[in-house]
Amino acid sequence: MTGDIRLTPPLSEGDVTKLGVGDRVRLSGTMYGARDSAHKKMVELLDQGRPLPVDLRGQVIFYVGPTPAPPGRVIGSAGPTTSLRMDAYAPRMYEYGVRATVGKGNRGQPVIDALVRHKAVYLIAIGGLGATLAQRIKSAKVVAYPELGTEALWEFRVEDFPAIVANDARGRDIFKEGQDTWARKLAAVA
Amino acid sequence: MRVVSVDKVRETVRDLYKEACVIANPELVQAFENARATEPSPVGKEILTMLIENVELAKRENLPMCQDTGIAIVFLEIGEEVRFDRPGLVDGVHAGVREAWKEAYLRASIVKDPLRRGNTGDNTPAMVHVDFVPGDKVKIRVGAKGTGAENMSKMKILSPSAGVEGVKQFLLETVKAAGPNACPPLVLGVGIGGNFEEVTLLAKRALYRDLGKPHPDAYYADLEKEWLDAVNRLGVGPQGLGGRATALALHIETKPCHIGALPVAVNIDCHAHRHKEAIL
């Protein structure tokens, strides 16, 4: 954990513009959870010029649909879902003021451009680490859209939630850089 | 005729899923360890260690290893000498899924209608495939498949002239396009032959072969090795961050096909490769 950059949302422009691709971060404090259906509803509200159920400006959205909390736990398993599905909504959410999103997998060019334009970042958590990441969530409540089940809008309190900067506010992309490097290295070995 | 109870089928499906979503098969853990031993990328190695720790934690804490506990896929191989004690076999399978999801706090991830959506609330219906085979046993194989990987799967009907190279290119393109989104390191099921609907089922069956067990035909066993090596030179690596371990295993299943076609399907599974089986 030493060397990791600590972030406590809400985040300012300065908090994220200092981040670069590959930086390890630890998030503590409030983080919101939303995936496909909650995003669809929120973007509809934004398009109608109406307020969101909670103010997400400066906040961090974790793309997640957790498993139900077993008795005695605050949440079940809770790892990131594929971010690409939220690409349809992400530029609008960044324009509104969301400062960072956390998911898995890569983003399309319109999202990468939106990050540069709105001074924001895309972080990844390791996909499939549902049991591990749930340990970093200290409380969880549904703040809107309970009818969506796991797809509701969640508010989490997290402690030292680990993530990696995948796309920074300068337009760099961790996947492209990493895969190109390793494709070259692996082609060279017999 | 041997009589098998539908309730026994229901209970078996339930118990297999409760275990599959929480406890990783030993072959999977072994595959993580093997991949870690040969991974040249430091970040890749670190991620493989996290995957091993995650499945250990899931088992210890009795939590699903991944929050996407998936769509339920059930293969029933029914011996022709078996008779069931009552009607309702397929409903029994769905009931088993419903009970597992409730009792093990798994995530309801199925919607009633593909366009109008609306969660069914209990992860049913399962996708059920029935085969009749010689004998008096019932073999039940279950898979819990996350959609991150399923979404990146592809099928195509090639021209026979494309041949073995054409199939290999399609495989590599598919894996490269899946990139980080299918949660590599992957398990790959490759179906070749059959027709439009059969080839995708072949790919899914290939996926759920015992991990890393080679094809019984030496020609295909060699192709499995060669293609896995080619996949692991793409550079995708653990989580798509670059590295060698793009896939842990690659299985091929084939069927005869039409003189004018070369169907191919690549079904991708993620590192949360969950399947169990039982024989009644």
Ligand code: SF4
């Ligand atoms: S692709 Fe697999 S490991 Fe990744 S989130 Fe989905 S189910 Fe989990």
